[in-house]
Amino acid sequence: MAGLTLAAIGIVYGDIGTSPLYTMKEMFSKEHGIPLTEANLFGVVSLILWGLIIIVALKYVTLILRADNRGEGGIMALTAMALESVGKKSKWHFTLFVLGLFGAALFYGDGVITPAISVLSAIEGLEVATPAFQPFVVPITLVVLILLYAVQYKGTAGIGKWFGPIMVIWFAALAAMGVYNILKMPQILAALNPVYALQFMGNYHLAFPALAAVVLAFTGAEALYADMGHFGRQPIRFAWFVAVFPALALNYLGQGALLLSNPATAENPFYQQLGAWSIYPLVALSAVATVIASQATISGTFSMTKQAISLGILPRMEIMHTSAKEIGQIYIPAVNWMQLIVVVAAVVGFGSSSNLASAYGIAVTGTMLVTSLLTFFVIRYGWKYNLLLCILATGFFLFIDLALFSANALKFFHGGWFPVVLGIVMFTVMVTWKRGRELVFDNLKKHAIPLEEFLQSLFVSPPTRVYGTAVFLRGEADGVPHALLHNLSHNKILHERVVFLTLYNREIPWVPFSERVKVTSLGNACYQVDVFYGFKNEPDIPAALELCAQHGLTFEPMETSYFISRQTIISSPGSGMAAWREGLFVAMSRNARDAADYYQIPSNRVIEVGAQVEI
Known part of the structure; x- marks a missing residue:
């Protein structure tokens, strides 16, 4: 438990x-137009604290973590x-599939902005030390990001063990800085009272734009749900309540105390919590x-892509395993370099x-909104909870998500278009x-020759x-x-044992080894083998x-040879x-990874036969 909690x-x-590097700074920036008054300060700090409690602690840590798909x-x-939960015959099936697809597409947009804003905000601390560093902030950020992506092929097996201890030091530093400033202005503790948040929200013209900034404090909530399969829900919950939330709460209170005593630090309060030294x-x-x-975000993007490939919504790509012990540690070169290009473009x-x-906000709140909608169908149709309870439970969070999403939609023409465009591009690629x-599939089915009937006629006068x-x-x-048809037509022979292999990708994370294969004898030493994979299986x-x-x-x-049909897709006018x-x-299709390579078939045992398919 201790080891998993540390890793989490x-x-x-x-x-x-x-x-905390950028949230308070953005709350009182000119962009959001919130005057730095005592009432507004208490309202903003209270809003952040209670947002962490309601959105992260209640929605994700308490409710959403219960919605595990066989542990994932x-x-x-x-x-x-x-x-x-709804079943394939339900009228909701297609709608939910598209909704989930769009949520996944938005995740890619979020995955681009997270590295860019995180590293950039850290390096911007140099500007606080001296304005002379200002011209070098973007170049230094680019160097850090390029180095980060350049070493992805090595994986995190070696340095990953240091992530937990380093982040413990980070959270300890957040808490210590918070306590230091709270002791100087203890009246900031009054912001723990939710009344201040409600009063602030009562001022609609100030509060609604503020929601677009307050969501920055909740980025990463989806990550704790996505990583459940690696750590389990208990370590993630334990880490939140024991270490992460107390440190975040103390630091936001501490930054509030600093702004209360010295409003001039609003330009970048994080780096001025302890003074110039x-x-x-x-x-x-x-x-x-x-x-x-x-x-963590880059690794999450690799994992998401692998799942999408397994579910048949992205083409096969080269997937490299970077650890001999951990199957989840993978590297996808195409995704890595494409993401780096877009991240560099975002920074510049x-x-x-x-x-x-x-x-930042639109992609995050869009994914949160999709999660709330999908959760309703899970707890209603999967868990069979009372309808009123399902509406109340998810409706409460849905209302908050809609408010946050609407506030961030106002920023569409101020940069919010960027992750939306990325999401639309990924969505278009996936649905296409x-x-x-x-x-x-339909073309092959239309021209298919029934296998069993073919075998019956074949063995009336069997080939050599x-x-x-x-x-x-x-x-x-x-x-x-x-x-098989080409082999019989050109070589006039048939192997002494013939196996027809069909792969099935199921909409579950894992298929156990006991259920992985099904063998059916077709007679005359011919067999049908069905292989079942979940979207997390290798x-x-x-x-x-x-x-x-x-x-x-x-x-x-x-003594085993593998025959694979390489399909050449031809676009034809008309339907489709x-x-x-x-x-x-x-x-x-032309650039998709070779099937033999993807399915780890030895290259010296593969015979490929071309086939043209019109769509």
Whole structure:
């Protein structure tokens, strides 16, 4: 428990743990137009504290963490749970799928802005020390980010063990600075009274724009849910209530006390909590903490992409494992470099954490909104809770999410468009890939030759059979694999044992080994093998075939050949998708990772046969 809690502090809470760097600064920036008066200060601090209690502690730590999909969390796992809860025949099935897809797409937008704003806000501390550093803030930030992405291929197995202890030091520093300033102005403790937050919210013209900034204090709430599968709900809850929330609360109260005693520090209160002597040490500690927070976000993006590939909503990509012990530690080169390009563009384009803060909220609140909606369907149709209770429980959080999302929507033309555009691009890519695969599926199904009937006619006058085992990969709706037809047509032979292999991706995180394979005898030494994977399972066909031994079917690796049909997609006018979407799908298909490589089939045992498919 202690080890998992320490690891959770380092990985799960990096994002929300670094939010004190910029939240209070943005609350009283010119952008949001909140005058720094005593009443407003108490209202803002109270609003942040009670937001942490209601949104993070109650919604995520208490309620959402209960919605685990066989131990896994995150928007993908929650979407799968919601779909399973309503059933495939429900009128809500397609709507919930699209909703979950859009929530996942927004996560990618959030994943770009988090590294940019976190590292940039840390390096901006140099400006507080001396304005002479101002021209170097963006270049230094870019160097840090480029180095961070450049070493991703090495994984976090070596340095990951230091994340927890370093973040404990970070949270201890937050708490200590908070206590130091609270002791100087103890009257700030009155902000613990929610009445101040309610009074502040009563001033609608000030409070509504303030919601766009207060959400910065809650970024990272989705991360604690997404990381549940790595640590379990108990360590995450324990870390929040024992370490993270007390440290955050004390620091926000401390920054409030500092502003109460010295309003001139509003330009960047975080770096002025202990005086000029502490700025450089705080910049160093903040830089390390924000790199850790960014690492967690980058790893989360890799994990999300792998799940999306497994669910068939993104094309196959090269996935490298960076740890021999931890299967969840992966590196996806294409995602890594594309994300770096967009992060660099964000840093250069926006130029400061204040400008990025305007872009931050929409993606975060949009994902939070989707989570609340999906949770309703899980607790109503999956857990069978009373309808009124479901409406009250999720409706309360939904109202808050809508208020936060609406306030952030006001910032659309001030940078909020950036994560929305990223989300729309990712959403378009995902729905285009899924729709394209459906069109391919329909085409193959239309021209499919029923397998069992074909085998019956084939063995009326059987071809010459040769030594060894042939494994033919076939889709769920495929009839006779094209590779088999070509082999019979050109080589006039059939292996002495023939296996037809079909892969099924189920909308659950894990399929246990006992349920991984199903073997059906088709007669004449021909077999149908069905392999089932969850979206967190690692596709490995040779390993799956070894499991067939429990069904009486054994394989000799050096005597087994794999026949794969390489599909060349051709866009044709008429029905299907718009021409530009078909062009996008064709381009993604051509650049998708090779099936044999993705499924870890030895390259020297693979025979590929081309096949053209029109959509």
